[in-house]
Amino acid sequence: MLLHTLNSPPASSVFTDCLRCVGATDAVLLLGDGVYAALPGSEACQALHDCGATVYLLKDCASAAGIDSDSHAFQALTMDEFVALTERFPRSLAWY
Numbered sequence: 001m002l003l004h005t006l007n008s009p010p011a012s013s014v015f016t017d018c019l020r021c022v023g024a025t026d027a028v029l030l031l032g033d034g035v036y037a038a039l040p041g042s043e044a045c046q047a048l049h050d051c052g053a054t055v056y057l058l059k060d061c062a063s064a065a066g067i068d069s070d071s072h073a074f075q076a077l078t079m080d081e082f083v084a085l086t087e088r089f090p091r092s093l094a095w096y
Contacts, residue, residue: 001025003089004053007032007096010044018095024052027089029082030074031058034095035065038074049073058082 004021006028008014015037022028028048030038037044038057048055059076062069069076077085086092 001089001091002027003086003092004028005092005094006030006034006037007094009033010037010042014095015044019047019051021093022051022053026053027056027085028053029056029058029077029085031061035061035067038062038067038072040072045073056082056085 002023004018004026006015006018008018015034018028028051030048035057037048038055039045055074057067057069057072057074057076059069059078062072062076
């Protein structure tokens with residue numbers, strides 16, 4: 001069980017590297033430029049759905065990027081919920 005924090009845009013090789021390493025018991029949190037991968041209908045969004053991990057979206061970052069996190073397929077988290085997520089996943093890996 002590993003929490004992957006993804007802060008790179010979908011066009012980055014870091015995005016594909018991250019998805020290659022994600023397992024079914026892992027979680028992916030999109031933050032910073034990573035939230036652009038959550039754009040509905042995009043190839044990146046489909047890849048996230050298909051990766052097998054639970055995918056989350058940091059609400060503040062999504063709002064700053066103009067992405068409506070309230071009507072999104074991925075669960076949007078507040079900063080407090082992000083902290084709680086790190087308690088559930090004691091190991092994490094940051095992707096920049």
